Amino acid sequence: MTDRQAKPTAFDKRPASRAGAAPASRGATPQASYERYLALAKAKALAGDRIEAERYYQYAEHYHRLISGSAA
Numbered sequence: 418m419t420d421r422q423a424k425p426t427a428f429d430k431r432p433a434s435r436a437g438a439a440p441a442s443r444g445a446t447p448q449a450s451y452e453r454y455l456a457l458a459k460a461k462a463l464a465g466d467r468i469e470a471e472r473y474y475q476y477a478e479h480y481h482r483l484i485s486g487s488a489a
Contacts, residue, residue, distance in 0.1 A: 451480035 445453075458473035 447480045447483040451477055451484060454480065
């Protein structure tokens with residue numbers, strides 16, 4: 418039996434900037450992450466980028482639910 422390596426896919430070649438939201442710094446509290454994503458969302462909304470703003474608002478909502486204890 419020979420060792421085969423998986424072929425790289427288009428997913429593996431994506432630029433890091435398009436790989437999703439930038440991760441919050443390690444060890445950041447949910448409150449800090451919530452505030453960070455809320456600020457990013459507001460900045461994108463002010464810049465007129467509604468799609469990116471909504472994306473960051475969704476991340477902020479996730480952390481808000483964690484803080485509230487209602488992560489469902």
